Amino acid sequence: MALITLIYVSSAVRSVSYSDIQDILRQSREANGKKGITGLLLFQDGNFMQVLEGNAEFVDELHQKISNDPRHGGIITLFREPILTRSFSDWKMGFKDIGDLTEDEKAGRSDYLELPLNDALYISNPNEAFILLQAFRNTVR
Template identity: 45%
Template sequence: MSLYQTIYASSSSSMFGKDELMQMLAKSRESNAKKGITGILLYKDGNFMQVIEGEEVEVNKLLEKISADPRHKRILRLHSRRIKKREFTDWSMAFRDLDDLDLHKYPGYSDFLNMPLDSPAFEEDSSLVHKLIANFVRINR
């Protein structure tokens, strides 16, 4: 099986409340588990950043579905690549609402984690996407 990973950012068409985020996440986890999709979803200030990994066809189908979802706007595919192994093996879809975190209290805090998820900097330099995700995973292990 050839594994593929895509990272995208989008803005929500309206702000999500906690209940709405949790409902969306529960449906996503169930659907993703059936399709062999793993990844992580970050939410902050009405913006999403998500890593999706799995078989290339399934990853692309999911991104098409997300692109057609009226809850999302300004979807930017930041980075796509073939991978040898999953980075989020045990997570059908990890989630963190970065609005709820007092990030400065975490060891290794970097103000970089407060960059808006729809920042043009991510589109201009895809290595920043990996840095954001790596910092998030390191802090939350």
């Protein structure tokens, strides 16, 4: 079974409530668990960044489903690469709203927390997106 990691960014086409995000997380955790997909979803001011890991066929199928979801717009795939081991193996779908970080949580971190998740930096250098996701790997709920 070939494992891949896929990272994309997108923007919500309408305002997203806490309840909307909880519904997305509940559904994705249930579906991802059945297909062995792991990952992390970051949210900030109406923008998403998500990493998905798992069997290439299942991850690509999920990415296509997300791409067709009318709640998303401006979807940009940052990268899709084979991996030997998962970086987010503990999460069927972890989540962090980085727009809600306190000043204490931001202290000592780089200025990248001030960038929108769909910033040109992440598009031109997808490794920066991976670094951002990794920074929250152990602080998600």
